[in-house]
Structures are given as C-alpha cells and as structure tokens.
Amino acid sequence: MAAPAPTTQQEMRRRNLARVLHAVADGGPLSRAAVATRIGLTRTAVSTLVDELLGAGLLVELGPGRSGTPGRPGTALALSDRGPCGIGAEIGVDHLAVCAVDLRGEVRARIAVDAVNRDSAPGPVLRRLASLVREVAEEVRGAGLHPAGLAVAVPGLIARGTTTVVQAPNLGWTDLDLAPHLRGDVLGTAGAAVCAVDNEANLGALAELWLGDHTPSPEDFVHVSAEIGIGAAIVVGGELLRGTRGFAGELGHVPVRPEGRPCACGGVGCLEQYAGEEAVLRAAGLDPRAMAAGHPGPGARMDLLAGRAEAGDRAVRRALDEAGTALGTALTGTVNLLDPQTVVLGGALARLAPWLLPSLERELDRRIAGPPPVVVSRLGPDGPLLGAAHSVVRAVLDDPLAQRA
Amino acid sequence: MAAPAPTTQQEMRRRNLARVLHAVADGGPLSRAAVATRIGLTRTAVSTLVDELLGAGLLVELGPGRSGTPGRPGTALALSDRGPCGIGAEIGVDHLAVCAVDLRGEVRARIAVDAVNRDSAPGPVLRRLASLVREVAEEVRGAGLHPAGLAVAVPGLIARGTTTVVQAPNLGWTDLDLAPHLRGDVLGTAGAAVCAVDNEANLGALAELWLGDHTPSPEDFVHVSAEIGIGAAIVVGGELLRGTRGFAGELGHVPVRPEGRPCACGGVGCLEQYAGEEAVLRAAGLDPRAMAAGHPGPGARMDLLAGRAEAGDRAVRRALDEAGTALGTALTGTVNLLDPQTVVLGGALARLAPWLLPSLERELDRRIAGPPPVVVSRLGPDGPLLGAAHSVVRAVLDDPLAQRA
Numbered sequence: 001m002a003a004p005a006p007t008t009q010q011e012m013r014r015r016n017l018a019r020v021l022h023a024v025a026d027g028g029p030l031s032r033a034a035v036a037t038r039i040g041l042t043r044t045a046v047s048t049l050v051d052e053l054l055g056a057g058l059l060v061e062l063g064p065g066r067s068g069t070p071g072r073p074g075t076a077l078a079l080s081d082r083g084p085c086g087i088g089a090e091i092g093v094d095h096l097a098v099c100a101v102d103l104r105g106e107v108r109a110r111i112a113v114d115a116v117n118r119d120s121a122p123g124p125v126l127r128r129l130a131s132l133v134r135e136v137a138e139e140v141r142g143a144g145l146h147p148a149g150l151a152v153a154v155p156g157l158i159a160r161g162t163t164t165v166v167q168a169p170n171l172g173w174t175d176l177d178l179a180p181h182l183r184g185d186v187l188g189t190a191g192a193a194v195c196a197v198d199n200e201a202n203l204g205a206l207a208e209l210w211l212g213d214h215t216p217s218p219e220d221f222v223h224v225s226a227e228i229g230i231g232a233a234i235v236v237g238g239e240l241l242r243g244t245r246g247f248a249g250e251l252g253h254v255p256v257r258p259e260g261r262p263c264a265c266g267g268v269g270c271l272e273q274y275a276g277e278e279a280v281l282r283a284a285g286l287d288p289r290a291m292a293a294g295h296p297g298p299g300a301r302m303d304l305l306a307g308r309a310e311a312g313d314r315a316v317r318r319a320l321d322e323a324g325t326a327l328g329t330a331l332t333g334t335v336n337l338l339d340p341q342t343v344v345l346g347g348a349l350a351r352l353a354p355w356l357l358p359s360l361e362r363e364l365d366r367r368i369a370g371p372p373p374v375v376v377s378r379l380g381p382d383g384p385l386l387g388a389a390h391s392v393v394r395a396v397l398d399d400p401l402a403q404r405a
Numbered sequence: 406m407a408a409p410a411p412t413t414q415q416e417m418r419r420r421n422l423a424r425v426l427h428a429v430a431d432g433g434p435l436s437r438a439a440v441a442t443r444i445g446l447t448r449t450a451v452s453t454l455v456d457e458l459l460g461a462g463l464l465v466e467l468g469p470g471r472s473g474t475p476g477r478p479g480t481a482l483a484l485s486d487r488g489p490c491g492i493g494a495e496i497g498v499d500h501l502a503v504c505a506v507d508l509r510g511e512v513r514a515r516i517a518v519d520a521v522n523r524d525s526a527p528g529p530v531l532r533r534l535a536s537l538v539r540e541v542a543e544e545v546r547g548a549g550l551h552p553a554g555l556a557v558a559v560p561g562l563i564a565r566g567t568t569t570v571v572q573a574p575n576l577g578w579t580d581l582d583l584a585p586h587l588r589g590d591v592l593g594t595a596g597a598a599v600c601a602v603d604n605e606a607n608l609g610a611l612a613e614l615w616l617g618d619h620t621p622s623p624e625d626f627v628h629v630s631a632e633i634g635i636g637a638a639i640v641v642g643g644e645l646l647r648g649t650r651g652f653a654g655e656l657g658h659v660p661v662r663p664e665g666r667p668c669a670c671g672g673v674g675c676l677e678q679y680a681g682e683e684a685v686l687r688a689a690g691l692d693p694r695a696m697a698a699g700h701p702g703p704g705a706r707m708d709l710l711a712g713r714a715e716a717g718d719r720a721v722r723r724a725l726d727e728a729g730t731a732l733g734t735a736l737t738g739t740v741n742l743l744d745p746q747t748v749v750l751g752g753a754l755a756r757l758a759p760w761l762l763p764s765l766e767r768e769l770d771r772r773i774a775g776p777p778p779v780v781v782s783r784l785g786p787d788g789p790l791l792g793a794a795h796s797v798v799r800a801v802l803d804d805p806l807a808q809r810a
Contacts, residue, residue, distance in 0.1 A: 012417065220649045234742065241641055243744025244625045244777075254738035255772060256663065267737070267772040332672070333659035333738045337639065339648025367660060367672040372649075 013049075014401050016041065020049045021058060021079070021397045025103070029062050029076035050077060057083045058103065058400055079103040084148035085140055086392025087187065089129055090200065090385040091154050093118050093170045093228050094296050096125070098132040100140040100147065101389035103396065105211075109139040114297050119172035126181040137187050147187045149392040151196040152178060153203045153384035155227055160246025163197040169264070170228045196391065201231030201249055202240055203387030204346050207379055209235055210390050218341040222334055224251060224327070225347030225383070226302075230272050234338060252276065254330040274326035277301055277348075283319035284308075299381050302348035309355045320355035327356065328363025335368055346377035347384075418454075419806050421446065425454045426463060426484070426802045430508070434467050434481035455482060462488045463508065463805055484508040489553035490545055491797025492592065494534055495605065495790040496559050498523050498575045498633055499701050501530070503537040505545045505552065506794035508801065510616075514544040519702050524577035531586040542592050552592045554797040556601040557583060558608045558789035560632055565651025568602040574669070575633045601796065606636030606654055607645055608792030609751050613782055614640055615795050623746040627739055629656060629732070630752030630788070631707075635677050639743060657681065659735040679731035682706055682753075688724035689713075704786050707753035714760045725760035732761065733768025740773055751782035752789075 016039075023038045024030055030038070036046040053059040062076040081102050090097045097112035111132050117125050129152075137147045156168025163179040165171075178197050205223035219238045225231050232251035234241040241248050252272035253265050260269030273279055278288040281301060291301050308316040331343055345353050353376040364371040377383065395402075421444075428443045429435055435443070441451040458464040467481040486507050495502045502517035516537050522530050534557075542552045561573025568584035570576075583602050610628035624643045630636050637656035639646040646653050657677035658670050665674030678684055683693040686706060696706050713721040736748055750758050758781040769776040782788065800807075 232742070236641070236646055241646070241743065244746040245744055248742060248744040250741040250744075253741045253773075255661075255734055258661065258663075258734050266774055329660055329663050330738070333735070334742060336655040336658045337637070337653060337739060337742065338646070339650055339653040339655075341649040368658075369671055 014399065016045070017049050017053060017400045018398050020046065020053060021400055024059060024077050024079055025105075025397055029078040031076060035077065053400060056400060058396070081106065082144040083146070084393075084396050085145040086389040086396070087133060087136060087147050087150045088203075088385050088387070088389025088392070089133055089150060089152045089182075090388065091117060091125065091129060091152065091171070092200075093155060094300075096129050096132060097385050098129070098136045099385055099389050100136050100145070101386070101393055102140075102145060103393060105390070105393070107386075107389075108143060108145060109136045111136055116296070117171055122171075122173055122176055122181075125171075126178065130182060133182070133187065148396050149195060150182060150187055151198065151203070151388040151391045152182065153200040153388045154178075154197060155200050155229070155231075157245075157247050158197050158199050160242050160244070162246075163195060165197065166245075166247075196388075198388070198391070199231065199233070199246075199249070200227065200384040201225050201233045201347075202242070203385075203391065204231075204379075204383035205233030205235055205344075205387070206240060206391060207383040207387030208344055208346055208377055209238065210394070211379060211386060212344070213378055218344075220338075220341040221344050222251075222331070222338065222340045222342075223344045223346050223377075224331070224349060225345075226275075226277060226349045227299075227347065228277050230276055231347075232334075234340075236338075251330055251334065254333060256326045256329040271326055271330040275323035275330075280305065280319045280323050283322060284313075284316045299348045299351065302351050306351050306355075309352070317355055320352060321359045324356035324359035325363050328360040328367075331360070331374075332364060332367040332371075335364070335371060340372055342372050343374045344377050345374060346379065347381055350377045350380060419804065421450070422454055422458060422805045423803050425451060425458060426805055429464060429482050429484055430510075430802055434483040436481060440482065458805060461805060463801070486511070487549040488551070489798075489801050490550040491794040491801070492538060492541060492552050492555045493608075493790050493792070493794030493797070494538055494555060494557045494587075495793065496522060496530065496534060496557065496576070497605075498560060499705075501534050501537060502790050503534070503541045504790055504794050505541050505550070506791070506798055507545075507550060508798060510795065510798070512791075512794075513548060513550060514541045516541055521701070522576055527576075527578055527581055527586075530576075531583065535587060538587070538592065553801050554600060555587060555592055556603065556608070556793040556796045557587065558605040558793045559583075559602060560605050560634070560636075562650075562652050563602050563604050565647050565649070567651075568600060570602065571650075571652075601793075603793070603796070604636070604638070604651075604654070605632065605789040606630050606638045606752075607647070608790075608796065609636075609784075609788035610638030610640055610749075610792070611645065611796060612784055612788040612792030613749055613751060614643065615799070616784060616791060617749070618783055623749075625743075625746045626749050627656075627736070627743065627745045627747075628749045628751050628782075629736070629754060630750075631680075631682060631754045632704075632752065633682050635681050636752075637739075639745075641743075656735055656739065659738060661731045661734040676731055676735040680728035680735075685710065685724045685728050688727060689718075689721045704753045704756065707756050711756050711760075714757070722760055725757060726764045729761035729764035730768050733765040733772075736765070736779075737769060737772040737776075740769070740776060745777055747777050748779045749782050750779060751784065752786055755781045755783075755785060 019039045023035050032046050036043045059077050060080045062078050085100050085102045088099050096115045099110040100108045102108050157166045159166050164177045165173050167174050179195050183195050204225050208223050221235050223233045230252035232249040253270045255269045256271050257269035261273040263270040263273050281288045281291055295301050295304050424444045428440050437451050441448045464482050465485045467483050490505050490507045493504050501520045504515040505513045507513050562571045564571050569582045570578050572579050584600050588600050609630050613628055626640050628638045635657035637654040658675040660674045661676050662674035666678040668675040668678050686693045686696055700706050700709050
C-alpha cells in the first residue's frame with residue numbers, strides 16, 4: 001500500500017495538532033499567524049487547534065509580542081514548561097542514570113550513580129533504577145510538571161517494538177521484559193504512560209539527530225559509539241533504521257580481518273576484536289580486567305586512554321591508531337552500502353577522536369573516492385540518556401491527543 | 406517534522422483515490438462494498454471515488470458478480486487493461502530491451518536486441534533505444550493503451566532524484582543526463598509523461614518487492630544481483646534505501662580481503678575482485694576478454710559458467726565456491742548492519758545459486774548466530790526491465806490525478 005492514512009477528519013485533526021506543536025517547538029515563540037504561515041493552514045483553523053492545545057496545557061501564551069511575520073503583533077505561543085515531561089533512564093555496565101526533559105527540551109532533573117551491573121541479577125538493578133526514576137519524577141512534579149512516560153537505554157539487543165532485552169552480553173541479561181519492573185506506579189502516573197526500552201546506540205543516534213549541532217543537521221548518517229562494545233545506529237531520512245528484529249547497527253561484528261581473531265559472538269575477525277575497549281587496552285599493553293577494577297564508571301577507561309594519549313604514551317597512541325584503521329575498514333563497507341551524508345563518532349569514541357580520526361580517515365580515503373566527512377559529536381556520553389528522555393517528549397509532540405486519554 | 410501531509414481535502418481525496426486503486430490492484434476484481442471494507446471508508450465515499458476512477462479510464466466494471474464479502478452481489482471493479490501503461494527500458498552492457506506493462510501488471514509488448522554498448526558513445530545507443538521505445542509505444546497504442554511514462558534501468562550510479570548517470574563504468578558514461586534524449590516525442594505523449602532513470606540493481610529489487618513470489622513477501626531484504634559488476638539494493642519497510650546521493654547498495658566494493666587485490670575503483674580487496682564475473686572467469690582459468698568476445702549477450706558468460714558447473718567442471722565449481730565465500734563475508738557485514746528479513750540472490754546470480762549457495766551459507770553460519778535465509782529470485786534477468794515498467798504503473802496507481810493534468 002503506497003497510500004497511507006490519515007483519511008478521516010479525526011486523524012487529520014490529530015496530525016494538524018502535532019504540526020502546530022512541532023512548528024512552535026522548531027521556531028517558537030510564534031504568533032498564531034506565524035504558525036498558520038509555517039504549516040500552510042488558515043489562521044481560523046490554526047486558532048481552533050491552538051485553543052485545544054492551550055486547554056490541554058501543552059502550549060502557553062507569553063502575552064503580546066512581535067509575530068514572526070510582518071503585520072500587527074500577536075500573542076506569542078510557546079511550549080509549556082509546566083506540562084508533560086519525558087523521563088529518560090540509562091542502564092550502563094557500571095552506572096545508572098535518570099533525567100527529566102520538559103517539552104521545551106530543557107533538562108529539569110538528573111541523577112547518576114556508579115553501579116556494578118556487569119553479570120548482574122536484573123531484579124536489584126531494576127529496583128534501584130525504579131527508585132531513581134521515582135526520585136526524579138517527584139522532583140519534577142514539585143516543579144509543576146507531570147511525567148508522560150519513561151524510556152530506558154540498555155547496552156544490548158531489544159526486540160523491535162517491545163520492551164524485551166533479547167541479549168545484553170555485558171549485563172549478562174537475556175530474554176528479559178523490563179516493562180513489568182518499570183511500569184505503572186514507578187512514574188506515579190496512570191497506566192497509559194509510555195514505557196519504552198531501546199538500544200543505547202539507537203538512542204544516542206536519535207539524540208544526535210534531535211540535539212546535534214551540526215549544520216545543516218544530517219538526515220542520513222551512521223552514528224558510531226562505544227561503551228564496552230562498539231555500537232552503531234543508522235539514520236535514514238531522519239528515521240532510525242531498526243532492522244527486521246530490531247538488531248540493525250551491529251557494526252562491532254562486521255568482519256575486518258576475515259581470518260583474524262575469534263570473537264565472543266562466535267564469529268571471526270569482528271571489528272570489536274580490533275577497536276573495542278578491551279582490544280585497545282590489550283593492544284596498549286594494559287590488562288582489561290585490572291583496568292576495569294581500577295577505573296570503574298562510565299567512560300573511565302576511555303578517559304584514561306585519552307589522558308595517556310594526550311601525554312604522548314606511544315603504546316596507547318599506536319593502539320588507537322590501529323583501532324582507527326579497523327574502524328575505517330568496517331566503515332568503508334558501511335559507506336558503500338548506505339551512502340550516508342556523514343559518519344558521526346559519538347559516546348566515548350568522541351573523546352578518543354583526536355587519535356582515532358587520522359588513521360580512520362586515511363583508511364576511508366584509501367578505499368573510497370570522495371568518502372563522507374567523519375564528524376565528532378558534542379553530546380558526549382550523555383547522548384543515550386538524553387535521547388531516551390527526548391523520545392518521550394517527541395511522542396507527546398507527535399500525538400498530543402494521546403496525553404488526554 | 407514528524408507530522409507529514411496530507412492536511413487538505415484535496416490531498417485527502419488524492420490519497421483515497423490511490424487507496425481505492427491499490428485495493429483493486431491487490432485484491433481485485435472487487436465490488437464497491439468490498440473496496441469500502443478493505444480501506445475502511447463508507448460505501449458512499451467509495452462510490453464517489455470509484456466513479457471518478459471509472460471516468461478517468463483507470464477502473465472498469467466487469468458486470469455483476471460475487472463481491473468479496475458476504476451479502477448481495479455487486480458490480481465487480483477491475484483495473485483497466487486499456488488505460489495507461491508503463492514503459493520500461495534497459496541499457497545493458499551488451500543488450501537493449503524495452504517492454505510495456507498495463508495497470509493489471511501484464512506485459513503487453515517486449516523487444517530485446519543484442520548491442521555492443523561497452524565504452525560506447527551515448528548518442529547512437531540512446532537513439533537506438535528511443536527507436537525501440539517508439540516501436541513498443543506504437544504497438545500498445547494499437548491495443549488501446551497509452552504510455553504514461555518511461556523508466557530506464559542503467560548499470561551505473563544515478564544521482565538521486567535526477568535522470569543523470571553520474572558514472573556507468575562498463576558503458577564508459579559519466580555525468581550524462583538521459584532525459585533530453587528520451588523525453589517528449591519519444592513516447593508520443595504530452596510533456597507531462599514520467600521519465601525516470603534508475604540503477605538496474607534498484608529496479609531489480611523493486612521488481613522482487615512487487616512481483617516476487619516469496620510468501621510472505623519480505624518488506625526488509627537485501628537484493629544481490631550481477632551483470633558485469635556486483636550490485637545490491639536494500640529494501641527497508643517496503644521502500645528502497647537510496648542513500649544521500651543515490652549511491653547506496655555498492656556491495657561490490659565492500660572490502661572482503663582488506664589487504665587483497667587492487668580494484669578498478671581505487672580500493673583494495675573489494676568483493677568484486679573475488680565474486681565479480683571477471684574474477685570468477687579468471688579463477689576458473691578462463692580469459693575474461695576472450696569469453697566476452699566469444700559469448701556476448703546478457704548473461705551469456707554466467708550461462709556458460711552454469712553449464713560447465715552443471716557438467717561437473719572442477720575449476721568452475723571451485724571458482725564459484727570461492728565467490729560464494731567472498732559473498733558470504735560481505736553479506737555478514739551487511740546483515741550485521743541492516744538485520745534484513747532475507748537475502749535475495751537475483752539477476753544472473755540466481756542462475757549460479759546452486760554452486761554459490763553452499764559456501765555462501767557456510768560463511769554466514771560461521772560468522773552469525775541465526776543468519777537470515779538466503780533465497781533465490783525467480784524473476785531471472787528480466788528483473789530490472791520489469792521493475793522499470795512497473796515503477797511507472799505504480800506511479801499511476803499512487804497518484805491517479807496526475808494522469809489527468
């Protein structure tokens with residue numbers, strides 16, 4: 001079927017409400033007239049939609065001001081900073097984090113704690129996360145906001161369209177549905193609240209799409225990140241490419257030395273064996289287990305590597321140079337298959353970019369005529385957490401009526 | 406913007422007309438009542454839309470018959486076999502082909518001729534193609550059809566959304582806009598007629614999507630084909646993934662032996678050097694130039710290889726086994742990145758599947774836990790030509806009003 005919905009008045013109204021909200025989100029504050037111009041509807045039609053959104057507490061009037069178009073001043077409309085907000089959570093291998101983001105995109109509360117989640121029993125980890133979520137929800141409720149939903153970033157494979165972790169190797173979790181642990185009373189809201197679970201690399205890429213400061217914002221990119229493993233996410237036309245099962249973006253298991261080192265995944269010569277955190281530590285002459293014990297916490301080993309590289313440590317620099325080459329080989333295949341506009345290095349990899357990029361770009365140049373630029377994300381390691389919270393906010397903007405159900 | 410059009414009555418009507426046509430295309434003949442049930446509109450609304458489509462000559466009434474739903478019989482609606490039709494054309498390295506497909510998907514005319522298009526001057530090739538197009542258009546006009554547009558399959562990179570061949574290495578064409586050569590009087594229709602140019606691998610994949618007989622029809626697949634080079638096309642959610650410039654699907658230049666043979670593209674160890682036609686001929690101890698001279702025509706060398714493999718030729722079988730392994734390595738990366746539902750071997754590769762598949766699947770199994778099935782297309786080498794003609798038919802079904810402009 002090439003001709004999708006909407007086809008009813010009800011659906012058309014729902015879409016137009018979303019268009020008004022997005023217009024204000026992208027260009028606000030705006031007058032009713034400016035909104036009408038932006039979305040190509042009559043001012044009368046827009047006024048009806050705006051009244052409904054004001055009534056629902058999603059928009060507020062800032063009082064008379066200059067409209068975005070020539071003519072008489074109109075009342076400026078803005079997204080509410082007291083309406084619904086999104087709660088994002090992140091389960092890292094060695095940390096937990098929760099934040100709340102309002103409709104305007106402002107972070108209104110944030111908690112992060114160190115934790116030992118590697119090979120953990122899920123129950124205690126999820127109970128601790130739920131308690132952090134409750135804490136953040138209470139804090140924002142005090143500021144007049146109400147949580148519209150929760151999205152959780154997990155370093156693992158999530159079955160598409162579900163809340164089930166199929167496999168999170170570093171947590172040691174398999175076939176685990178997180179929803180029963182995190183739904184309902186955790187947010188202190190009605191059962192209708194969104195509860196979503198997604199791969200951390202996916203949410204990091206969405207954060208880059210929604211919050212990245214590259215101009216023009218690329219609609220087609222490959223986002224490469226790393227915590228312990230190497231993850232990637234593919235954005236095409238402004239949408240995540242999820243794959244049939246939800247497992248797309250497994251760049252870490254692209255073969256780069258087809259007859260090389262065996263990988264924990266069962267394969268041979270996977271990128272992770274040449275550019276993953278453990279591989280880089282080992283190549284630099286460091287013991288991954290000792291390093292993990294001595295330098296716990298999110299990004300701690302990557303920070304250590306960056307510090308040593310900065311100080312001129314030759315073994316570390318050589319190890320990062322080799323990792324960059326391996327990344328370049330894997331990305332050559334990726335670029336040939338997907339023809340992206342840019343490649344973005346995000347998460348902990350962004351921190352290491354100064355020592356990865358030269359060999360990575362050399363490898364791309366050697367193999368591809370006119371490769372796309374490789375850019376470094378400025379979101380840092382908070383990408384997945386912010387992406388999670390913003391995904392809830394986007395769900396509200398995309399379907400404002402659902403909030404009132 | 407997450408809230409797309411349509412937002413006006415006019416756009417809604419246009420979409421609903423398309424939905425009626427697609428419902429009849431997918432399930433016809435259907436009564437008005439059955440159409441209404443399928444697309445979820447009232448029977449009154451559907452009758453108005455149907456009347457308009459009857460008037461435009463896109464639908465016809467077959468006379469009273471059983472409707473698709475229980476109840477009284479209704480007049481059955483079918484797509485017209487005398488309305489608009491799509492013209493598809495293919496520029497191969499050693500052939501030209503043109504066909505016409507009606508709204509019902511029937512091939513109504515077809516011409517194919519051998520040609521020596523390698524390293525050719527474009528003018529004479531395109532003049533010859535235009536003359537074949539005119540011949541086919543005249544033939545179908547005699548049967549009461551009128552050509553709604555022309556789509557051309559080319560073995561090369563086409564700039565996205567344009568009719569410009571950026572590079573077709575085997576034809577020796579660069580930066581060539583085909584539209585001025587093929588527009589207007591070629592079809593003998595008004596200037597509004599569609600004239601599209603697309604990569605042959607893309608059109609082959611679309612043919613598989615629209616006409617393939619795999620059940621359920623996969624919406625997410627990688628289609629691998631070969632003429633002289635190795636091409637692939639990626640279908641995600643029933644849509645082609647085109648890439649930023651339109652160059653996605655270059656599987657032939659994914660590195661499979663990163664420090665291996667130099668490739669004509671400037672890279673090193675590309676798949677094409679291990680599984681392309683020339684590489685396989687050479688690995689089988691045959692001289693590619695002599696073979697090309699002695700066995701011209703579309704798929705002729707592939708047919709020869711298949712014949713020899715069938716007869717038990719050890720060198721050919723070993724060469725195909727090695728090519729299958731290289732394909733498997735490249736597809737391992739592809740599957741990890743895209744998580745497709747299936748991999749489809751199409752075009753000339755389908756012919757060679759019996760000798761490629763064992764090593765290809767062995768390689769996937771060795772590197773991926775639970776790889777997707779690899780299936781063989783039954784469309785054969787006609788895929789790109791059929792895909793081209795059907796793409797014009799789909800454009801008519803998707804926007805029936807445009808026909809009357």
